[in-house]
Amino acid sequence: MLTVDRIRHKRWYVEEGAPGPLSGAVASVADTAANCVGDIQDCKRSISHSRRTRAQTEQDEKASLVKPQSTGSAIAQLSRELAVEGVTAPVNFFYQVANGFHNAPSTMFHDRTVRVRDPPITGFKSGLQVAGKEVIFGIFDGVTGLATQPVSGYKDGKARKGGPAWGAAKGVGRGLTGVVSRAGAIGFGVPGYTMKGIEMQFRKQGTTMDQLAELPSPPKPTGDLKARDEESRKKLRAQWAEASAGHPILQRRVLQAISELHEAEEKEPELETLTLERWDALASANGLQMSRS
Numbered sequence: 001m002l003t004v005d006r007i008r009h010k011r012w013y014v015e016e017g018a019p020g021p022l023s024g025a026v027a028s029v030a031d032t033a034a035n036c037v038g039d040i041q042d043c044k045r046s047i048s049h050s051r052r053t054r055a056q057t058e059q060d061e062k063a064s065l066v067k068p069q070s071t072g073s074a075i076a077q078l079s080r081e082l083a084v085e086g087v088t089a090p091v092n093f094f095y096q097v098a099n100g101f102h103n104a105p106s107t108m109f110h111d112r113t114v115r116v117r118d119p120p121i122t123g124f125k126s127g128l129q130v131a132g133k134e135v136i137f138g139i140f141d142g143v144t145g146l147a148t149q150p151v152s153g154y155k156d157g158k159a160r161k162g163g164p165a166w167g168a169a170k171g172v173g174r175g176l177t178g179v180v181s182r183a184g185a186i187g188f189g190v191p192g193y194t195m196k197g198i199e200m201q202f203r204k205q206g207t208t209m210d211q212l213a214e215l216p217s218p219p220k221p222t223g224d225l226k227a228r229d230e231e232s233r234k235k236l237r238a239q240w241a242e243a244s245a246g247h248p249i250l251q252r253r254v255l256q257a258i259s260e261l262h263e264a265e266e267k268e269p270e271l272e273t274l275t276l277e278r279w280d281a282l283a284s285a286n287g288l289q290m291s292r293s
Contacts (some may be wrong), residue, residue, distance in 0.1 A: 017099020019107035021184060024100030028093040035085050043078040047071055091199050094192030101184035102134070109174050113141055113148070123204055127197015134189040138182035149175035 018024030105111035115137055121127050150171035157167020257279075 017103055018096055019100065020104045021097050021100035021188075024096035024098075025093065028089075028096040031092060032085055032089045036082060039078055039081040039085070043074050046074040046077070088199060091192070091195040094188050095196045096192075098134070098185055098189035098192040101181050101188060104181045105174070105178050109177050111145075111149075111174050111178055113145060113178075115141070121193060121196050122200055124197045124201040127193050127195075127200065130197075131190045131193040134193065135186050138186045138189075142179040142182040145178040146175040149178065 018027055099117075102117060103114070106114040115133075117130060118133075119126050119129060121130055150168045153167040153169070153171025153174065154164045155167070157164040157170075160167060162170075
């Protein structure tokens with residue numbers, strides 16, 4: 001199978017996270033609340049869509065039997081999503097506040113000694129590495145900053161309006177605030193970065209196959225178009241999930257594409273054939289053999 005990896009000649013650093021601990025806490029709460037509201041809205045749309053679909057097929061006496069199951073599945077999905085939000089909310093809070101404490105000396109007090117947070121958190125191991133570096137370098141930079149910041153401020157003050165004395169005074173202030181900020185970054189960073197690493201590890205090794213299996217089966221198309229049976233659908237999902245194994249972004253795109261395919265099938269069954277033909281063309285271009293039998 002053809003694989004494509006990014007070539008990174010140089011890593012350009014963009015400050016990650018909130019500029020301060022307070023903004024980090026607010027952003028975390030707002031993000032969790034927005035996700036919960038979005039999950040509730042999705043549930044409402046799902047229930048409304050199922051009701052409209054049943055209204056169109058009211059002549060079928062068996063259609064009324066679908067109502068409890070469809071509504072119940074939407075509510076069950078909402079419950080799972082809200083449970084996930086409840087678990088990830090503390091992770092997001094500690095992570096954002098830790099980033100805020102880490103960035104505060106640079107964004108609020110123009111401290112040039114703030115280090116780049118490296119490596120990026122992609123799993124449990126990198127989360128522990130970031131947490132360990134935050135402890136080691138936080139203590140080292142906080143203690144040494146009490147001496148180096150006044151000296152640096154004194155030298156910078158010679159070329160500024162306030163003079164060396166005012167520059168040294170500002171350096172003392174930066175050193176003291178640096179100690180407080182780095183202590184907060186350590187206190188929130190050790191649990192925050194570690195839990196973030198665990199979360200990313202679970203996301204990286206997520207149960208994509210289970211998610212694909214939980215997709216609702218679309219109604220059989222009418223007319224001359226022959227619908228594939230459920231066994232063929234599962235086989236197609238399994239093949240695409242296997243082809244995208246180890247690539248989280250590709251897995252999410254596959255999941256999204258199959259979901260959109262099911263929605264399009266409900267509106268216009270002819271779109272299914274065209275979509276599958278394009279998927280086969282994409283698979284052939286990447287050296288994959290996908291069977292639709």
